[in-house]
Amino acid sequence: MAEAANQSIKKSGRRFGESCIISWLTVCAAVSVITTAAIIGLLLKESLVFFENVSPADFFFGTSWVPILKPSSYGVLPLVWGTLQVTIGAAIVAIPLGLACAIYLSEYASPKMRAYIKPVLELLAGIPTIVYGYFALTFVTPILRSIFPDVQVFNSLSAAIVVGIMILPMIATLSDNALRAVPESLRQGAYALGATSYEVTTKVVVPAGLSGVMASFLLAISRAIGETMAVTIAAGQTPNLSLSMFESIQTMTAYIVQVSLGDTPAGGIAYQTLFAVGGLLFIITLLINIVSQLVLSKYREVYE
């Protein structure tokens, strides 16, 4: 009897419906895995086609990027340099300012002040990048040009400043979270030894939350590398290995936009550059993200 009852429960429609639903949920969870596989597979496949036509040595170490005009040349270094210029500039702007914001929010601001400032930072972070591009071109660049007359209309300096402003809220909010996770007892211990608030912050709180702070820097840098619209608008479309930040450059992302805006026929070598440059971009950002996760998990100081 008991066994029969068990059987009827197992066979009831409810259980069947339930297993259908669970299969559906599994499929949904698989979508993200499939997306990752698709990105990697696609970039790999098309890049391999590209490297049949262009030798990897020419691509990675060539210093001239002329993909569309003849004679063409596919050295990616100028694009990588453009991206690097903007990213380093942005990091120089955003890291000290973002950390100062985070320290103010977690160590000095009253709860009421925090309640006002945090949403403002979130608003800044939520503004579409195209708006920052507009801001760079119509506000930052004219100011730069009035200070340094030889700044070009499109220049990497203005792009770097604006991308720095863009990633600042990210550093500020993530580092603030990391600093606030440092237990109060550590601060009180330092104060009890007679330290000033400056010493408590720089010698106790920041070192204790360093893994989170470093991870926020890395995430922000990876975001700056992948940033597209602001640099496309502000920094121009000239692949350039110059050291000067006053000149027009082209980043990897800006190149991808340029190719897409033109009517590139599928299958041509210009179309394949899209995947080679995109693949390089993907690998760089992925590596930085993985390192930031490692920093978070390996160097986290755990306090009871």
Add this chain to the structure above:
Amino acid sequence: MSLMSEKEKKNLRNRQRKSLYFSRLCAAVTWSSVFLLCVLIYQVSVDGLSWIDWQFISSFPSRFPERAGIKSALVGTLWLIGLIAIISIPIGVSSALYLEEFTKPGKLNKFIEVNISNLAGVPSIVYGILGLAIFVRFFALERSLLSGALTMSLLILPVIIIASREAIRTVPMSIRQAAYSLGATRWQTAWAHVLPASFPGIMTGVILALSRAIGETAPLIIIGALTFVAFLPEGPMDSFTAMPIQIYNWISRPQQDFHDLAAAGIIVLLLVLLIMNATAIYIRNKTERRLK
């Protein structure tokens, strides 16, 4: 008799002064970033506000700045939001439910988790390349609203999943145990108890993810949204333009008038974002009260 020598007192004063300056510096930096937001909004308003009128909202783009409008871009963006919501919300919330309620912590779970957090860090332009190759070319959906919406859905999926998981995790275990003890199955528990309880959190995450999608330009440019559209899309298979694309088009022209038009477009875009964020906050507050 003083406990400190003159030298020690001086040292202490210096340390205290340094500390004071440091705190003021941090405060100044924070306030200047707040100030920056004001400058940004002020700048855009000065340039664009005078261009915003009914004519701007209800006109198609034009070669003449005084006749140009944002109608097709606005309608395109609204279509996109709708389609993205239909595609990404069920998939995202289901993934989150699966990961939180239907698997045990283990290698597979960990693998999917790492996967999602890495996807969240992939630059948006790479999603554009993926969409171009998969949806536009391989599935031959052409440069349609559907291609755009599918690409954007993949882009915001990690954000929705992460936010939903956090919301689901805050539901107390006792609610699940009560449901199980009454004989509910896992799905009944998840559907009738866990999901409603985590609804405010999920909604907030979803709306924030959607507002990110609205502002994204790069993936749409890559998959080939048009920049000059003088018609309204009538179905998911039509070609389209969207607000950020239209704004980019206006910015990239040299004439000052078009730059001002871009500013006007930015104001409309920011207004749409503001309305969405306000809705998110409203929903959160309202549902939170009901659940208590």
